[in-house]
Structures are given as C-alpha cells and as structure tokens.
Amino acid sequence: MDQVTDATRTVELVRLLDESAARARAAERPDLAEKLVLSKRRLASGAWNVLVAGEFKRGKSTVLNALLGVPVCGSDPVAHTAVPTVVRYGATAEAWVRAEGPWETVPSEHLPSEHLPSEHLPSEGAAVERTPAEPAPVPIDVRAAADHALRGTDDSGNPLRTVEIALPRELLRDGLVLLDTPGIGGGFAAAGAAAAMRALSLADGVIVVTDASQELTAAEVEFLRHAASVCPNVLCVMTKTDLYPQWRRILDLDRAHLRDAGIQAELVAVSAPLRELALDTGDPALLAESGFPVLVDRIGAQLLARRAERARQQAAAAVHGALRQLSDALSTEHPALTEPDQRAETLRRVEDRRRRALAVSGAQASRWLNTVNDRFADIQARVDLDLAEACRRLEAEAGKRIKESDPTRDWPEITPWLQRRTNQELTDVHTRLLALIDEAAGEVSAVFDAGAGDVGAVARGAGGPADGLTLSRLDGRGAGKLEVGMQAARGWSLSSSVVTTLLVTTLHPGFLIALPITAVLGTAFAAKAVGGYRTGRLDAARGEASRAVAAYLGQSRADAARAAADLIRHSRGRVRDYFLDQSAELTASVRQEQQAAERAAYADRQAAQTRTDQARTEVAEVSQLLARAELLAGSGSVR
Template identity: 40%
Template structure:
C-alpha cells in the first residue's frame, strides 16, 4: 500500500543527498515517514448499551473494551497496533497525545468506565492484531443517550472531528430514534464516511424488519449510510470453532472488508500528499542542475539565465525576510481571524443565554429540572460545532491568502497542507447542574396559609370588639376574611417560590454558559495560535529551500565558466546524465500524483 509512492520518494531522497540538499532530503524523509504510518481512525459511536464495545472486541477477537451489563465506557478508548498487549492513560482525547502512566490489565475496565484507577481524559490500548498493523485505529466512545443532548455528545464529536470513518452502532431491538438520526446528520457533516452497524441480530428475530425500517428512516433524512447486520456471539463462536458459515453469518467479515477498503482509501490520499512533496523537491533539483548545465555554455542564453537566477535569489531572500509580504499578510489576517472568531463565539453565547432565559420563563416549573438540562446541552453542542466550522473556514481563507502572496512555489504546499484545526473539535465537556431554589414543602405552604387565615380572624375579632358586634355576627365574616387572606398568602408563597426557582435557574444557566465560554475561548485561541505557527513554519521552510536553490544556481552560473575545455566537456556529460535521471524521476512522480488525485466530474 503506497509502495510505488515510497519507491519514487526513496529515489528522490537519494538525488537530494547526491546534491547535498539536507533541507530537501529532510522534507522527503518526513513525507516517507507519514506514508509508512498511514493512520486511519475508525470512531465507534452509538447510544448506551447498543453494543459498541462488543463490536470492537468482536472485530479484534479479543476482549479489550468493558462489556459488563452494569458498566459503560466513560472515556474514549483508542485501540491500535502494538508488539504486545499494553494500556496507558492519555493526557488529551487524541491518539497522538502524550502517554501517561501505564494501566495494569486488571484495571483497564475500571479506568475506561470511570470507576477507579488513575484519572484520564482517554485510554490507549495496544495489541498485536493484523487488522491494526497497517495503522488502523479503533476508537470506542462513551454512549450518547439523547443524541446531541447527551452530556457525552461532545466527546464523540471531538473524536469525529479527526476521524476517517464513523461506525454508528444501533441494535435490532427497536428502530432508529429521532435523537440517533439527528446525531447521525451532524456526524455525517464531520466525518467523510459513515457506516451503520445493527447489532444483536441473534437476539431479535425481527431484525430484518428493523433493518428495513432503519434504512427508510435514513433515506428520509437524506443520509446515505450502509447498514450492516452484526452478531458478536456468532463471531466469537465462529472464531473458536473455526466455522466459516458462522463467521459469515455474524456479518463481521463484511465489516472488516469495508474498514480495510476505507483504510486503503485513506492511504491513497496520504500517497497523493507525499507525491506532491516529491514533485516539489525534484522540481527544485531539476532547476538547480539546469542552471549548472547552462552555465557551461558561454552564450547569450546563459547570461540571461544568470540574470534570471539573480532575480530569483532576490525574490527568495525577500520571502525569507521578516518583512516579506506573505508574513505581513499572515500577521494581519491572523489578527483579523482572532477578533472574528472571538466575536462569533460571544454573539452565539449571548444569543443562547437569551434563548435560555426565554425558555426558563415559559417552561412549567415542574419540567424545569427534567427538560432544561438536555435542551441546554444540545443547544451548546450545536453552538460549538457551528463555531468550529467558522474557525475552519477562516483557517482555509488565511492559508489561501498566504499561499497567494507567497507565489507559485506554494501550489504544492497548499495542496497537502494540513491546517490541523480539527484536532481541537468541539469544546471539552462542561456539565450543567441546575441549582434550583430550595424546595418548599406543602406543610410549609400550609403554615403560610394558616398564618394568613389567623391574621383574618384576628382582624375580624378586633373589629367586633370595637363595634360591639355579637359573636354570631362576627363568626361568618371572620371565616370569609380568613379564607380570602389564606388563599392570598398561598398564592403569594407560590409566586415567590416560582420567582426564586427561576432566578436560581437563570443563575445556573449563566454560570454554565460562562464556563462554556471560558473553555471554548481558550480552545479557539489555541487553535488560532497553532494555525499561525504551522503556516509560518511551513512557508518559512519553503522560502529557505527556494533561497538555497537560487543561491546555489547563481554561484554555479558564476563559476562554471572556469577551467579548460576538456574538464567542461566532462562536466557537461555528467550534468546531462543527471538531468536525464532527474527528469525521469519528475515524470514518474508526476504520474504517481496524477493517479492519486481525484478525477474532476
């Protein structure tokens, strides 16, 4: 996989070494290293207890994820290839993040389910499996019961932001729900490939009807998702008994074949980026050797070439300088991006706060505790996803603007440039805990009403004493007034309790959104800083390469006319042979690149 790309890159690396170009050699070797480890991240998502962890275990033929009935995955678990079985906690929710302490095998389940062991944002498990050997990474995520309203939706969507394939897991017990379809629609916008897995077909005889109904629901929602019926027990029995029919009936060979095909697709796109690097490097070597060859001819063309390379050196020197135009564009545009994305986040948070206040004011008090939290969690997730799309769009615009100022030498750079803005994904989870007013019992409310009624009785009794009214006359009036005042006291107490409840809820919403704002603002600023640093480093390295090529070409044009005719003839033959070899490499890498670029419709 990618052997032809690596073969031509190895030849280009040898050419760069022959010409003493360590800068170009380093770029080719980095491309080869990325090509040798083409990671393909397969994220497994679904609601609680739908069989996500069982699916991962069945795919690998090993129990690596907890599947007990009374526990559930609480943090992302990354499963990748290793020489032996081992587990480590991760400092961030990314398979490339720093590995923390090792986790003994007996404690893996407790860490993954959040029931003990060292605290972790994520867990990485390595084991020797052929399916993982080529760079496939399986990601088991926490359940998303409630779709986007789930408190774990952000975790799943963060994983999807850098995923190559999503395997969405449901089971054959019931048709897809509205929350699942809503989540799938959002996930399909983040992940290029979505595969559906309908598990536990061995438990439910009506699974074919459920499969057909799920397909109809997805089609109605405008989602193109293939659904694969699966049975983990049949898979395990087939592996244990070496029963080919059971293995085929389990559905897992079909899922494995699909994942292998998607892995090859991802590797192919990585091959295109690597081939683009090779094309840029060999182009510079051809230009340098061409300049050396023309310098051996004392004619007008060589003089013109000398002047052209002198101008090219000046342009490359300008690209290297801190005051170059592309550097100014990068600085100015990144300042604008920082301000625009912060304003976007501020506007979205304020709008959600107003929306929440209106909802709190209109929602029946009895439903506040049950309904407000899921609604607010869903709206926050949607808000942050929309905000992330703004950040990514701004990143692409900045990269295009910088590449335009840099010039034609940036064409292959921009094609394979990974801006890395997706790795932050939606902001880390912030839990909403409605404070609620202190509950008032019906006994307390009764005492309030009793106090109001007592006041009515006292007023009536005092009026009777002053006016000299008889008790039979005072008693009915006292009863009426006491009843009225007791009712008024009850209503006032209810209104005061409702005002206190809504005021406490408003404060809880404000505190929650403030935490979301702080976390999201930090993640956004970090993403903008990473983008600026990546663009600056990438284009600065290319400017240095161009300057080296131009400078060496000018020097060769100035010195190659020295020496006798025989030495110059020998040198001409050497350079002609080298040019032929480099141009052959140029054609080869061009063909490899053309074969991997998407064909225009």
C-alpha cells in the same frame, strides 16, 4: 497503469520516492532527500484516526473488542466507558494510562511529537506557547485496561485522561487508530454533543454504533446527520443481532431512515458473541453470519482506502516539488556551460535570484508571517464574538421560555431543549472556525506564493534552456495547500485534540465535581433546585431557573472557547511551520543553483563539455521520475 491496484500503486510510489531521494542526494540536496524519506514513512504508516461513537449501552466497546479479538475496551452490562480508549498498532501488546496534567507554559520546541507534526517541528527560538503538560504514560497490564476505562481513574484514584493500548493486529498495521469514546445519550439534546461534534470534525473517520433492539431513534438520526456534515467518512454498525430475531426488519428500517435523512453512510449488522463463538470453533459459516468479515472489509475499503489515497497524493506532490527544485538547478547550470559569453549575465541573474530568495525568508518573510499572525488573531476574535453572540441569543430564548412557563413543572422539558439548542449553536461556531482556518491558510499561501514568484527562475529569465533540458511540466506549481488549511486543523493527533475536547462532556466522575456548574442542568438536580418554590413563589422559581441557565451557558461557552483556542494555536503553528519549511527549501534551491552556475562559469572547455553531457543524463533521469510521478498521481482516485 490505469488498471493497477492501489497496492501496486503504493509500491510504485515507494520505489519512486527512493529513487527521487537518491537523485536528491546525488545533487547534494540532503534536505530534499530527508523530506522524501518522511513522505515514504507517512505513505507506509501514516495514522488514520477513527472514532467509535454512539449512545450509551449500544455496544461500542463490545464491537471494538470483537474486532480486535481481545477485551481491551471497557464493556459492562451496567457501567459505561468513562474515559476515551486509544488503540493503535504495536509489535507487542502493551497498555498505558495517562493522567490529567496541569496547564503550564513550555517552549513549543519541547512539546511532545503528538502536539506538533513531526515533519514540521518548530525551529530554534520558536515562540513560547501555553499547552497541557503531558504526564508520562504509566504502563499497566493490558488485561487491566478495560477496567481503567470503566473506572476513569488510576490505581490511586486520580482522574485519567486516556487509556492507550498497542496491539499486534493486522487491522491496525496500516495506521488505523481506533478511539472508543464515552457514550452520548439523547443525540443533540445530550450535554456533551457539542464536544463530540468537535472531536468528530478533527478525526479522519467515525464509526457510529446502534443496536437491533429498535430502529434508529430521532436523536440518533440527528446525531448521524451532524456527524456526516463534519466528518466525511462515516460508517454505521448495528450490533446485537444475536439477541433480536427481528434484526433484519430493523436493519431495513434503519437504512430507510438514513436514506430519508440524506445520510450517505453504509449500515453493517454484526454480532460480537457469534464472532467469538466462530473463532473458538473455527466455523467459517458462523463467522460470516456474525457480520464482522463485512465490517473489516468496509473499514479497509472505505476508511483506510481514503487514508492511503491521501498519502499517495501527498507523496506524489513531494516528489513533484523535489524534482522541480533539482531541474531548476540543472536549467541554471546549462547556459553557464554552453554559452561562455553569457556567463557574466547568468551569474548576475543567479545573484539577483539569491537576494530575492533571501528576502522571502528574511525581510519579506514578515509579510506572510504577519499574515499568519493577523489572520489567526482575527479568527480568535471572531470566534470569541460568535460564542458571545450565541450565548446571548440562547439566554434570550431560554429567558422567554422560562417567563412563559412554570419551571417547577416544565424544567424536565426545558433542559433537553436548552442542551439541544446550545449544541447546535456551538457546533455552528466550530464549523465556521474550521472554514476560517482554511481561508486563512489560503490567504497565507497566496502571500507566500506572490513572494516566491518574484524570485523567478534564471533559466526562464534567459529565455529557457536548450530543448534537451526543458521540463515544462514542472512549471506553474506554487507552494499549494496540500498539508495546510483543513489538514492543519485535522492534523492534530487523537491523543491531544480529540481526547481533550471529549473530556468536557462531564461523563468522567472527577469532572462532575470539577465542573459543578454544568451538572446544574441535570434534570434531577435542577428539578430539586426549583422544586422548593412550588408553594406559589413562581417568580423566585423563574429567577432560579434563569440563573441555572446562565451558569450552564457560561460553562458551555468556556469549554468551547478553550477548545477553539487550542485548535487555533495548533493550526497557526502548523501553517507557520509549513511555510517556514517552504521558505528554507527555496533558499537552499537558489543557493545550489548559484554554486552550480559558479562552477560552470569557471570550468575549462573540456570540463564544461563533460558536465554538459552529465547534466543531460541527469535531466533525462529527472524527466523519467517526473513522468512516473504524474502518472501515479493521476491514476488514483478516492472511492
């Protein structure tokens, strides 16, 4: 088994999930069976969200079009991508545009599935949350998708939020979701770099695109360094090798820059025109020269392989948890069947455990629920404070620099400096936010596990079942954090969190009007604003520059605060729903144990013997399933 391929391991896990679900149904645990079915669904087609990022006019959209074999992303020699384009798998080619929607208050149980994970839908009566009201996507011709992405508006001139496309492509079949993003010019000195970093931190992977016209600039290396720090799966692509004969020298220089910067990312050179020509002529040598076969292989080996391994780990954990609950019921039933004189004591212990389990989901639930609310309220307060302190620090630094300079002359230098410093500070705040969410999930998990641990197990309380019913490998596993913490933060879909945070880059023409304060820091605008004071009114120019800085920092803080609040609200709900599910499973498990113990206590001798033999057979089946699950979980690793 150690030498099995990832594909074979996935097939074995699918078979194991099916058999474990059947075992759960036979044990009258449809809730566990449904959970295993959901795990199987995620294993087969879980989304893996990859952003395609880079500076303007580097060929991001062209690379995606060549990769997909159809021009669905906006590509133009002059115009640039105005809104994100999301491309996922579909049985037929379809496209939609989604307009910007107003903010309104709706019950969280009515939220669309892209706002809440399907496996953790809120229970009835869930709290009301403020969330963007999603207008229904409007179908469009797939051939018009690229034009909409470039314009950023629908046919009526309304600003768009996203262009969404479904294509029947093998590359996308396993769950890969690609997002073509608006360009970021100037690295961390770009106006939208902080928003791009927030988006990258919530994605599963990123493809950073440069081109062969020149070696990586300092701004690109800086962007790559930050991207690698917030997103663990980074792949670099160098385009336009057909246009520049010296591309191999540029490729070597770029790889050296990556090594010198300590960036662990492979760089692949490609040519979109060569790929298109190779597909038209059927020339395999030309296709190999285009570099796209290597790019497809790297996407599969480095990006999708990690998604598959994570899905396998989650599936194995789901099997493990389900089998533990089934074994607890069998272990509880055994003494009631084989030890008639201990039946009263067994029933007493079962009843005691039932009360403890109900307490975890009832009265004691307030402990971990309060921990969820308190910790995430603390996180919100901490982020607000961090943003306020960062803006005060930036305003002081900018004020000092303005005071020591002549804004009418030095503003073109102050602008990129301020944007770089602002992006650095906001990215640091966001990184600390993700760490705080992970810590909060760990604290909630500890509180929940403490309450669940008090429930105990009837069989362990009685000294353990007979040798034939011992499943010691199932012991010692608490609720864990496999699907909470950072997974809660990063579990948000591209069509919600990532797109929302990218929209504050002000690249969209509609947003240049909606957010005029941000546009104040545009070099041309700001230079014009202070240019009228060149006639000796230096103090007035400095005052105007200070007001422009304050306005920019205020808008940047508001954008970052809104994105942080959205992320905190989403993560709080995901963590809460995860442990609500765990609590419900614990209650159902104990209820089943009680029913099994009561049936055994009142069974006659012949029926008890028959059931004992059946239970031994069931334990053998559970033991075999568990052994297979642990073998599969232990044989895989993320490469």
